Amino acid sequence: MISYRFFNFLGAILFAGIALQMFIQTSGVKKLIEAGSFVAVSALLYFILVSVFHKNKNLFVPLMAVLVLLSVGMIFLQEMIFGGAH
Incomplete structure (x- = not known):
């Protein structure tokens, strides 16, 4: 704790x-x-x-994997989502 x-x-x-x-x-x-x-x-x-x-430590690793995939995906989808490079 x-x-x-x-x-x-x-x-x-x-x-x-x-x-x-x-x-x-x-x-x-x-x-x-x-x-x-x-x-x-x-x-x-x-x-x-x-x-x-x-x-729940068993749930932590899959959540981190999803976060990594979303983070890497946002590198490529940023321009489409936010409308232009920042």
Whole structure:
């Protein structure tokens, strides 16, 4: 249980730092919304994966495999989904 709290605390610190850096360095509301939504989805996914890892380690590996496939797929589908290169 100590590692579960540690990883949640670590994630909270990391994503709070990323959010702070995003607010400081991003210019324009549109870019801030895009970056903020990415950070929010990433944080949610992180905390879901941490809780899945601690509750059911057999489910963690297939979820990571799906995440890897989606991440690699987004490299090629980004232009089609978001309408142009960023």
